[in-house]
Amino acid sequence: MAAAGDGPWLDDAAGRLVRPFTVSNGRTEPSVALDLMSQVMATGVTPLGYLGPEHAQALDLCRAPVPVAEVAAHLKLPAVVTKVLLSDLVDCGAVTTKPPEFHHNPTDRALLEAVLDGLRRQL
Secondary structure, three states: OOOHHHOOOEEOOOEEOOOHHHHOOOOOOOOOOOOOOOEEEEOOOOOOOOOOHHHHHHHHHOOOOEEHHHHHHHHOOOHHHHHHHHHHHHHOOOEEEEOOOOOOOOOOHHHHHHHHHHHHHHO
16 A cells, blocks of 8 residues: 555646646746747757756757747646746756747737637637
8 A cells, every 4th residue: 555645746636736836946937038939949958967857848848949838738837837947947058949930019909800810710
């Protein structure tokens, strides 16, 4: 019989048993400015020291350029926690980042209306 502390970290009914902000040691401010659409990619540099399993998962997801939002979705963590994890990886040289590749104003009214029209067609 397993001891009480030996159980899984995930409960199918309750979901994640570890609070998301414990993954980032309670930090909510990344050391690097990251947008949800910022592209992150592994550099091939191995991080020194132990960063944690979520860092390893994030690094694995960054083998090809991927947006921050997609990493957060795969990790099933809030975006702000994911940004902290990715900034840790940037700080140690394991990940590089570049801003989103659009050069227009992301809150441009025409763009927002086009997105809204597309969503209406889907619903």
